[in-house]
Amino acid sequence: MEKIPQAAFREAIANALIHRVWDIDSHIRVSMFDDGIEVVSPGGLPAGITAEEYLSGKLSVLRNRNLANVFYRLGFVEIFGTGITRIKQLYAESLIKPDFEVSENAIKIMLPLFETNVNLTEDEKVIYKLLSKTMLKSISEIAPYVPFGKSKTTHLLKTMGEKGVVAVEGKGRGTKYIIK
Incomplete structure (x- = not known):
């Protein structure tokens, strides 16, 4: 199974x-990370768009x-x-969508890993999108960005841990979460 869709x-x-500005002395940059691939092209958008x-x-x-x-x-x-x-x-079926960033001097496309964990509830999917595969996050780093209270968020994270989607590390105030 492809982690990032080849197409x-x-x-x-x-x-x-095709769309880069060739008169700028810069290179297209392709960076590979644990959670995706980033492609940056020199030059912003053409005039008129x-x-x-x-x-x-x-x-x-x-x-x-x-x-x-x-x-x-x-x-091609x-x-x-x-x-x-x-x-x-x-990426229509993926939990995490690509990110497109357009600036005056560059266009960046971030292709995340294709994730389709269908055994998650809609509330769990909201939390899943905030978690990382490489960085532990505490409840205080997650709760401000979800529409639930801390207790519901903690309960959802515990359930996701039981499903084997999230790893729970630490105890009490030191508890942190990461995608397995």
Whole structure:
């Protein structure tokens, strides 16, 4: 089973190459982490397109038409302007969604590990999205970001621990949680 959808990774790399600004002396950066892959492309959005239009997939402006045509003919991209939409579709069933960050000088796509833990309740899924596979978090680091009180959050974390989804380390005030 793929931890990160191959098609999403291919789309992120193709987008970075096709839409990057080539006159900036910078490189595309691909970083691999325990919880995902980050692809950063130099250059922001082309003139005439907003971040909202780009992220919604409503509008795409080809910055490098010749390169885009080569990728299309080689079968690396299917239809121009659908990369972000396809990445989102590939993660539709995942608990953790990709993150897209657009700035004036770069576009960053974070592809998380594909997680579909279907045996979680909706409330447990809310908590699961806040947890990490690499960093222990205490109840005081989780509770402010969920719509439940501390006691319900603690109970949900305990249940998730019993299901084998979350590891519980420590006792009392020193209790911390991490995704198994």
